Amino acid sequence: MGFFYLFFLLVSISSTTNACDRCLHQSKAAFFSKASSLSSGACGYGSSAASFYGSHLAAAVPSLYKSGSGCGACFQVRCLDSKLCSKTGTQVIVTDENKNNETDFVLSGRAFMAMANKNMGKNLLKLGVANVEYRRVPCDFKGKNFTVRVEESTQKPNYLALKFLYQGGQTEIVAADIAQVGSSSWTYLTRNHGAVWDTSRPPAGALQLRLVVTSGYDGKWIWAQSVLPADWKIGGVYDSGVQIDDVAQEGCGECDEQIWN
Ligand SMILES: *[C@@H]1O[C@H](CO)[C@@H](O)[C@H](O)[C@H]1NC(C)=O
Numbered sequence: 001m002g003f004f005y006l007f008f009l010l011v012s013i014s015s016t017t018n019a020c021d022r023c024l025h026q027s028k029a030a031f032f033s034k035a036s037s038l039s040s041g042a043c044g045y046g047s048s049a050a051s052f053y054g055s056h057l058a059a060a061v062p063s064l065y066k067s068g069s070g071c072g073a074c075f076q077v078r079c080l081d082s083k084l085c086s087k088t089g090t091q092v093i094v095t096d097e098n099k100n101n102e103t104d105f106v107l108s109g110r111a112f113m114a115m116a117n118k119n120m121g122k123n124l125l126k127l128g129v130a131n132v133e134y135r136r137v138p139c140d141f142k143g144k145n146f147t148v149r150v151e152e153s154t155q156k157p158n159y160l161a162l163k164f165l166y167q168g169g170q171t172e173i174v175a176a177d178i179a180q181v182g183s184s185s186w187t188y189l190t191r192n193h194g195a196v197w198d199t200s201r202p203p204a205g206a207l208q209l210r211l212v213v214t215s216g217y218d219g220k221w222i223w224a225q226s227v228l229p230a231d232w233k234i235g236g237v238y239d240s241g242v243q244i245d246d247v248a249q250e251g252c253g254e255c256d257e258q259i260w261n
């Protein structure tokens with residue numbers, strides 16, 4: 001059963017990894033004028049989003065949001081007006097979906113300003129919408145491990161919802177299973193929305209977690225041997241003791257020569 005499930009999954013992964021996120025894309029970016037719009041993002045990070053990447057947050061178009069599997073992906077974004085903007089641009093993390101197809105990203109004000117040259121932030125904000133160039137980059141949470149948070153919708157013992165935080169590297173989580181520590185009886189989690197995964201058959205006791213991430217034309221297993229203690233709490237945030245640092249290999253022949261000068 002598990003094997004066939006994985007096989008099916010891997011076949012479906014290879015058809016979705018051809019978007020070549022790491023290629024350079026040209027589009028536009030706008031910004032949220034209200035900081036609050038970002039903590040209510042579709043990924044479900046809530047107020048924890050404010051602590052990510054110095055609040056350099058982004059709502060991304062559906063092709064990048066990918067029904068939630070793009071949540072937590074990181075991008076280098078720069079605006080193309082050389083008078084207003086630096087060549088480096090800034091890095092942002094996806095915390096929301098942008099359903100407006102006129103700009104690929106809607107950024108937090110802070111991220112938008114961070115693309116500006118010194119003293120040009122206000123002028124850039126006045127512009128409102130900027131022509132930008134972006135590419136996906138690995139996320140770096142500066143030593144933080146992959147972490148799970150037990151969501152408030154959890155109801156012991158019949159329902160468990162976990163939010164995944166600080167997913168490093170440049171991959172997508174395509175499957176997640178939990179089991180009691182020491183047991184090989186795995187229960188799969190389903191993506192509820194954004195970064196939140198759930199099950200209505202949570203095992204009892206301390207829990208281990210395994211993930212399948214896209215790492216190329218096949219997935220890679222990541223195993224956290226002990227994530228939730230037996231006395232886990234709703235609202236609790238638990239370090240998995242592992243981090244994901246892989247960069248998914250994609251067939252991006254058409255852009256592998258591109259460089260970010
Ligand atoms: C954006 O969406 C609207 C409504 O669905 C459509 O009419 C328009 O052509 C789209 N624009 C682009 C640039 O895709």
Ligand SMILES: *[C@@H]1O[C@H](CO)[C@@H](O)[C@H](O)[C@H]1NC(C)=O
Pocket residue numbers: 143144145239240241242
């Ligand atoms: C990450 O996990 C390792 C164990 O694998 C642990 O030693 C380390 O302290 C953790 N890092 C943080 C920042 O908690």
